[in-house]
Amino acid sequence: MYLSVRSRFNMVLIYIISIVSPLAFSDALIIGLDADMSAVAKLGGQAIERGALLAIDEINANGGVLGKQLKLVVKDHRGNPARGVDNILDFAKIPNLVGILGGVHTPVVLSELKAIHDNKIVFISAWAAGTSIIDNGYDPNFVFRVSVRDEHAGLVLIQHAQKKGANKIALLLERTGWGRSNEVSIKNAAQKFGIQISDIQWFNWQENSMQDQILHIKNSGAQAIILVANAPEGAVIVNDLIKLNMQDTTPIISHWGLASGSFVDAAGLDAINQIDLTVLQTFSFLEKNNELLQSVFLAYQKAYEPDIAKIDIPAQVGVAQGYDAVQLLAQAINQAGTTNSIEIKKALESGLHYSGLIKQYAPAFSESTHEALELPDYLLSQFNQNGRLVPIENIQ
Template structure:
């Protein structure tokens, strides 16, 4: 007996039911896959060159925080967080290429910017265009977060030039009785940011600078610029530059035999400053957001313990250097995770708004209470700075030797 072929033709209802079943299976599989995919945090920073130590400190601070987040079950129902790093070699063009790779290929939820203001300034238009949140754990240029974008995706847990500049003047006046400071600044957007900030701070206090001098990032002799500042009667120097050129300023002062107080932004903390600058490196006082020296709170004790357990070369708090890289990155990573949790998603604009929903976080630098709002994208304020110097190749708070 043969059956009619029409008995094997599916009905319209069967086709619909089959299609729905297939779709449900596919959706279920996609949901399961998505729930198991890691949430990627991308880091663009200097991992080679004179500032590599600082880049590594940012990496370590992020990784310690990520380990804690994953140990507590990850984010968004169990998704682990993963760190993806790229070396920008302190070059803005390479930084943009790295950021594009992290955004388009790696599909990171948040881009963490690294050390250099020029690199971060180059990346910010990209992240605003692509609607991917940016978190800055080091670069201090005011315009990174105050970038003029109508919808601003740049956030920061770090120093801010215009706030640091007010602090530099106040510290110089209080500590060195500065009346006629001279400015010696790197000739790039970071230097320009601080020139504006220092001018504004001095104008507000009725202080007139002795002069303003610039240097290039690869200069090895600042004697001409310093000679002009000395002749103009500078009684204190405000210095803004990364490790290498800042060390050259100190060496140039040595060659001149000019003993003048140097109050610096935190550039010297980014690498081998004391080695490059020589014995007078200790005379430079620079700003920091955190120190692992002295009595620590519960979070500080936990981070020190985790650092010592994870990194064999960390045997004492003195080995956690530069401290600001670790501390800023640690807090920034936890705050980014809280924003994602508040958003319930890794979608860029939802995460941006998630930052505004953070209520309270007991961090390393401080306890943050509503750290971000549409008008404020910087979580660290003027009350959160400490002043430090190099003692025996260690960064310690001024006046503290152990």
């Protein structure tokens, strides 16, 4: 992907930030971003970064927070849980840290929960969807989410399978905490809607053939596949489905991992155009046209790619969720009147109202609910002939 001047500057900034002393940030309030910025889900991480920076620019232009400017510090975990834990511990050393945004990978966030809570850091997941990220057993709970919850995603995916006339489905899941989270949620949803799960197949990251799993699914009589995968493995699955001549008989209903990486490039447009493929999302710049959306879109063009069209912005959910998460965090800090993490957490739980890119948060969170998005905020999309995701319906 072409990198604008600002994108290249930010990459250099990330490196500089990683080697300087925490004291370098004494004149600013720091929001961390802990995400995959260079591996399989880098498009998701970059999208969250861009959304967060757009929100920070807007907030700083209006006077900042508590009279100080906000700055974003980015650390790249590359999808590695151990590296993610190290990143959290490094962030904890920054005196003016007010919160951390999390990236795409559920397994990384799950591994970070102890470090987050040991250091009482406000953490907002801006993508990772695992149910237990929020239902984590910690009290007090410092983790919030402006993103999908797998428990809800399972309902959406099963409902869509039913609408397509599939009464018998198979699950094709990555062998991680994210895959296991979705196994539970999809099974529960299938039972609720009377859908039979005929087969469950698992795969590892970097597998280069899924034909054995797909043939097992075919022999089970499944009428559709519910897929939980990131872009590289998703591309292998789509092409193997075509190699086995199953593209006309087996639609794929996918969680949103495909949108976090270079799925279209990896799978190929020809393959994608042969498959009945539906992808879960929470936002599209095409879905609505209000003043805020237009303002953020124009700011995106100015900061990153002057000639980009709305439909071409990559990983749009990351942009929107990163933007809204920062706006909500800033509002909580202002309300708390302090950078103390315990008080910021309480402010987030106090019933913040905010009209954001994704929705009207009314409120965003409460003491008992740390999920900002609900079922009506989910939507389904399909790839058009040019490989761009286009919404097909809102989930009610």
